[in-house]
Amino acid sequence: MxxxxxxxxxxxxxxxxxxxxxxxxxxxxxxxxxxxxxxxxxxxxxxxxxxxxLSPELRVEAARLSMGQMSAVAAYGTAAELHGFSVAADPVTHVLGPRQSRASELIVHSDRVESGELELVRGTLTTNALRTAIDLARSLPRLDALAVLGTVLGRGVSRADLAVEASRHRHKMGAARAAELIALADARPESPMASRTRLGCIDAGLPYSRSSKYRPPPAFDASTSAGGSGASASNTTAPSGTPARRDFPCHNELTPRAGPSTTPPLPTSTSRSTSLNSSGRRSPGGPRSRIVVSVRVSTAIRRRGS
Structure with missing residues (x-):
């Protein structure tokens, strides 16, 4: 250049x-x-x-030049990127301007903003964290909006301040939903996915506790189980002092057993199928031998038909 x-x-x-x-x-x-x-x-x-x-501040400056304005204010998702909120990557640049317009790469919002709602972030004029959080709570899907509100609360913004800011925008679309999400937001450290999971449980009427953590069930010694499942496991002891069993495919913890196993053996077939091995002798049948016989019979039928 x-x-x-x-x-x-x-x-x-x-x-x-x-x-x-x-x-x-x-x-x-x-x-x-x-x-x-x-x-x-x-x-x-x-x-x-x-x-x-291609940083957020560069995109805001590009929006200013594209609009031919003396200045541009980052808003909505672009402001959230500048503040470091937990938002999904958005290729669209959002700014505030005198006339509303919408294009595939640039959305200009004509929202009114007061000087107290603006601040400089990395040299770029943007809506402050409080105003940005409410704008996103009104416009984003509920799951994403709750994650943003949790991030803002975790940075020291009080729930009361969020409620006051939301009341100032009560006549705008999505204001009622924003007020609902403010009450559900959690200020404790939480990942965005955890916030989405919690809201999904709340919407479905399911109990949810942030303190709940996955606790792997105790393993068991395969040699102590009836019939020997052949699974590789270590012999651990349940709190009662007796071996515990574990259902590996489903990861379900079963009730610890006391004493010798009382699990009935698997039923076995009284009839024994036979098949020819490589030496021509008959060998006890099983699933593999039955497959061999089935393949040979199918091959003979095809040859006879041809």
């Missing part, structure tokens, strides 16, 4: 417009660099070099 455009893009967090590039390059040179992948399109009419990271 030529020096004049490099200095200009450095002031704009690494982005520049097509018109700004024409001050240092001819249209053919600009098209060549775009076609070769040296310059990548960020938004309509705004580009960056291929080795420049």
């Amino acid at each position: 030529r020096q004049e455009l490099r200095v200009l893009s450095g002031r704009q967090l690494g982005v520049f417009t097509w018109r700004q590039a024409l001050a240092s390059y001819t249209p053919a040179e600009v098209r060549t660099r775009v076609g070769r992948g040296q310059w990548l399109r960020v938004l309509h009419g705004v580009y960056r070099e291929s080795d420049t990271e």
Whole structure:
């Protein structure tokens, strides 16, 4: 990149417009660099070099240049990325602007915002954590919104402050749902997936406890079980001092047994099928021998039919 455009893009967090590039390059040179992948399109009419990271602050600056505004305020999901909230990756850039518009890569919200609801994050003007949390609680799916509210509470924002902020937006769409989720949000450290799991249990009417942790059931010695299942397990002792059994396929812990096993043996067939082994002698039949006989009979039928 030529020096004049490099200095200009450095002031704009690494982005520049097509018109700004024409001050240092001819249209053919600009098209060549775009076609070769040296310059990548960020938004309509705004580009960056291929080795420049596509950060949230760069996308906000690109939105400002694309709209032709003197400033742009990051909002909704883009503001959440700047604050480090637990949100799903969103390729769409969200900003506040004078006129609402919606495109595949840029959404401009015309929401009113007060100066007290703004702050600088990494040099980019954005809605503060409180306003961002309420905007997302109103607009995101319930599972994702609860994870965001849990993150905000865990960072020291009080539930009362969230409730007051939500009441200020009570006439907007999704305000009632946001108030409901604020009451369900958990301020204790919790992963986003745990928040989603908890809300799913609440919606289904199932009991849920954050203190519940998976406790592996005690293993058992396969040699002590009736018939020997052939599974590899270690011999452990249940709290009562007696060996405990474990159902490996289902991971269910069974009731510890006292004394010798009383499990009845598996029923066996009284009839014994036979098959020919490799030496031509008859050998006791089993599942494998019956399969061999079935294959040989099927082969003989096909040969006779042909």
